[in-house]
Amino acid sequence: MPAGIDEAFLALPLSGLADAALSRARELGAAQATFRFERVRKAHSAVHDRTVRGSLDETVTGLSVRVRRRDVTGFCAIAEATPDAAARASEEAVAVAEAAAALGERTAEPVPEPLYRNKSWVSPAAVDPFSAPEAERTGTLLGWSGRLLSAHPVKHVLAHLFAVKENKFYADSAGTVTTQQRIRLHPLVFVTGAAATLRTLGPPTGRGLEYLDGDGWDWDAELAALPGHLAEKERATPVEPGVHDLVLDPSNLWLTLHESVGHATELDRVLGHEASYAGTSFAAPESLGSLRFGSALMNVTADRTAPHGLATIGFDDEGVAAQSWPLVENGVLTGFQFDRGTARAIGARRSTGCSFAESARHVPLPRMPNVSLRPAPGGPGVEDLISGVGEGIYLAGSDSFSIDTRREHFQFSAQRAYRIRDGRLAGQLSGVAYQARTTAFWRALAALGGPSSYQVFGADMCGKGQPMQTSATSHGCPAAVFAGIRVVRAG
Incomplete structure (x- = not known):
């Protein structure tokens, strides 16, 4: 089992879905075929002044097949995660390629790439943002907002936290099979005074919740400096x-x-x-x-x-x-x-x-x-x-x-x-x-x-x-x- 990759994702029948898709593509005469199964989870928390104003946690899951047939590429995506659906995606992708070929379309043949069998990769996030309760994420934003509102000349604060986790399984007809997990985080705070608005400069990053505690950016120092920058901007x-x-x-x-x-x-x-x-x-x-x-x-x-x-x-x-x-x-x-x-x-x-x-x-x-x-x-x-x-x-x-x-x-x-x-x-x-x-x-x-x-x-x-x-x-x-x-x- 690849270390660090979400166990719930690995429990899905990923190899079986890929086999169903790639074997059906071969039966239909596809010269090349690729299969992807992805789960992308996104969360967003928003705090306005001292109140939680919004929260979103959504997951998009699906599979897709891309084939090369008669020198044309065909593609199909399906939300259903069953072998029948995977095979059907290959059929639809081949049909798309056939239709494009009939219209005279042509796409360049992909250049070669070495094979990578059963390889995995995980981004270096120490704390999965989705392992923490929503209250913990919004609690950090509320703390930041309260701190800023107590400083002159800040009148309003809008604080956001965006988190994304991508799980991806890839297999192709050449024999490459990879499994990956990528996490990123983006805290973003706006402060408004009587005549100006500023936002934090802390960037989005490929880290987990440890980022909020100063791993990769000194949030404490930036939040401390922000009211002074705002006051000076209002006098600019x-x-x-x-x-x-x-x-x-x-x-x-x-x-x-x-x-x-x-x-x-x-x-x-x-x-x-x-x-x-x-x-x-x-x-x-x-x-x-x-x-x-x-x-x-x-x-x-x-x-x-x-x-x-x-x-x-x-x-x-x-x-x-x-x-x-x-x-x-x-x-x-x-x-x-x-x-x-x-x-x-x-x-x-x-x-x-x-x-x-x-x-x-x-x-x-x-x-x-x-x-x-x-x-x-x-x-x-x-x-x-x-x-x-x-x-x-x-x-x-x-x-x-x-x-x-x-x-x-x-x-x-x-x-x-x-x-x-x-x-x-x-x-x-x-x-x-x-x-x-x-x-x-x-x-x-x-x-x-x-x-x-x-x-x-x-x-x-x-x-x-x-x-x-x-x-x-x-x-x-x-x-x-x-x-x-x-x-x-x-x-």
């Missing part, structure tokens, strides 16, 4: 639009990295396959090895193996083992993210393991791994970067953003923005938003923080596809200085 001076040097805290830079680099290097966007939701990309297959994405300080890595990463897994939804690889090296584009099908478009011999579906009800799509900007070895800390800027703006915390359908032109704002004067912070500014063209922005990277400034943030509700699917991904960044960036005053 409107920013003067113009061209400024920016010092971006990793709590702000991660979102810019996600939108302008992470999504821009998804190969299906580059190829134009993914255009209906959030657009394509300015990059092209022939850009590899030649596109000057940023300054020589820019080194970006894609990774499915980082500890506690939101996109960290053992195997993807095509049976590909997790790995890491470079996307940008010394400012030059050197990699993309892709699955076994899109790999052939650039002549890759192996997938980067980026196939993922929100649940068994969804067709797997190429989805973003953890994408991180590497710090400068021996580089400076945040304070040292600020001290090196005579006049500029320091931004912390992600907020609103806008980016065009080619991931080329964007605007981002922040939770908090500070004027830098003579290398020191000189009070908060309001309405700060920065605009740039993606490659011009990253080429303006003038200084990079070292490991002491490096932090990991991320998105746990990243949307893609039609119908839309969500996935989660982490982004590590150091603090960084960008020279001569256009700043506007946002409403």
Whole structure:
């Protein structure tokens, strides 16, 4: 029995369901077939001021079959967990492939992958959030809310806790069989004063309830500082639009990295396959090895193996083992993210393991791994970067953003923005938003923080596809200085 995987999930007839589906697919002439059985449990607790305002605990369970028949892919998902239902899913998937083939559709043959027989993987969560009673989870939020409400100038508090546990069983006709469990947690607190609102910066993470006790983030320190930040924001001076040097805290830079680099290097966007939701990309297959994405300080890595990463897994939804690889090296584009099908478009011999579906009800799509900007070895800390800027703006915390359908032109704002004067912070500014063209922005990277400034943030509700699917991904960044960036005053 794989250690740590939910016993109730393992008690399901997973192998029997897979055998029924895969054998039926073979009988119907499928050249390849994959089977997934998934149980995704999600919980959400919400506290407004000193009152519990909402609680949700839902589980989505189902199986799906994807087949390759007559050079076309067919897919079917069924909620029923019986061998007959699994066989019926294969029949429906083959019928879909046959219908698409009759219309002249063709899909690329997946590139090969080594076999992994009876492998398991469990994310490193010390305390399963679903092992604790609901009262314990809301009790933490109520405690935080009461503490903040007692501090000036906080008038209202909205506290959330999101928890997700994914159990996944995968088997394919080649012989790979994997079982996985992944847990993530996201506490989120908003404080409102008379004229401003702020939220905590603590990121979603691949941890369990131990995260609330300070394992991975100092919640006590952040909650203690939040009222003071709010008071200063309410006194903030409107920013003067113009061209400024920016010092971006990793709590702000991660979102810019996600939108302008992470999504821009998804190969299906580059190829134009993914255009209906959030657009394509300015990059092209022939850009590899030649596109000057940023300054020589820019080194970006894609990774499915980082500890506690939101996109960290053992195997993807095509049976590909997790790995890491470079996307940008010394400012030059050197990699993309892709699955076994899109790999052939650039002549890759192996997938980067980026196939993922929100649940068994969804067709797997190429989805973003953890994408991180590497710090400068021996580089400076945040304070040292600020001290090196005579006049500029320091931004912390992600907020609103806008980016065009080619991931080329964007605007981002922040939770908090500070004027830098003579290398020191000189009070908060309001309405700060920065605009740039993606490659011009990253080429303006003038200084990079070292490991002491490096932090990991991320998105746990990243949307893609039609119908839309969500996935989660982490982004590590150091603090960084960008020279001569256009700043506007946002409403």
